[in-house]
Amino acid sequence: MNILSIFDTEDFIFDLLIRAEELKKGRVCRDLSKKTLGLVFEKASTRTRASFEVAMTQLGGHSLYLNPRDTQIGRGESIKDTALTLSRYLDGVAIRAISHKTIAEFAGHATIPVINALTDLEHPCQALADLLTIKEKKGGFNVKLAYVGDGNNVCNSLIGGAALAGMEIAVATPPGYEPNREILNKAKDISSSTVTVTNDPYEAVASAEVVYTDVWVSMGQEKSEAQRIKDFKDYQINSGLLDMTSNALVMHCLPAKRGMEITDEVLDGPNSIVFDQAENRLHLQKALIEKVFR
Ligand code: CP
Ligand code: NVA
Secondary structure, rough: OOOOOOOOHHHHHHHHHHHHHHHHHOOOOOOOOOEEEEEOOOOOOHHHHEEEHHHHHHOEEEEEEEEEHHOOOOOOOOOOOHHHHHOOOOEEEEEEEEOHHHHHHHHHHOOEEEOOOOOOOOOOOHHHHHHHHHHHHHOOOOOOEEEEEEOOOOHHHHHHHHHHHHEEEEEEEEOOOOOOHHHHHHHHHHOOOEEEEEOOHHHHHOOOOOEEEEEOOOOOOOHHHHHHHHHOOOOOOOOHHHHHOOOOEEEEEEOEEOOOEEEEHEEEEOOOOOHHHHHHHHHHHHHHHHOOOO
């Protein structure tokens, strides 16, 4: 079973969240001794890498970090040959890829489970941990989530996750930075979904109980940083925007660019749940590994 997209969890997303809650409470986990999870990361990571590695340790298994720069991938070995070879050693692989096409091609050839650890299109592990966090803090999904900022990978998976969970989501982006059209359509096709997209951050946060943001400049977009800073200047999560809500909780997948998409005051403030959210990456990924490993 591969988890390339948040939509791949459609059939078991609620069970996964319950299992993650159990594991967080310290319930006995599946014994994955002698199992190895490969971590192929084409981009930097703190949370995703660390939480996957610790997850494998806590499950009794092992993880193997494979930096493309130190492997033959960096010298041009094909994705197909890499997938076929690594499938002979590993029991599963989590891939952080620059392009979503890379992970799709890898999964097309691999004979082991492939987990998306972030691509340019999606970040499903993040969205699942975010759902776990909202469930924990709000007791369920009968809430409105507002996402303000770039309609990026994190936003795309969050839209899918909200739709699957039956949670209302309102997204506000500057014109031209809206979320992926195909993902939006897929989410809207889910009967339980309530997804709206606007260019007005005030409209999105109105009556929201949770407000979420991510960086304006994702990894690999550094060249357009100056333009993005101009385009996103009215989309900052600050106390003025939060005042438009009744005490909404604040989420951020991290890493944050303090002073850009979110102020220090908000990130460090009493409504911020960002480090509980970061912690939940571990619990959720343990449940996910249990689920997908044979
Ligand atoms: N949120 C997240 O995926 O963080 P990292 O880039 O540090 O893994
Ligand atoms: N949108 C960000 C998320 C980092 C976890 C990026 O892709 O860089």
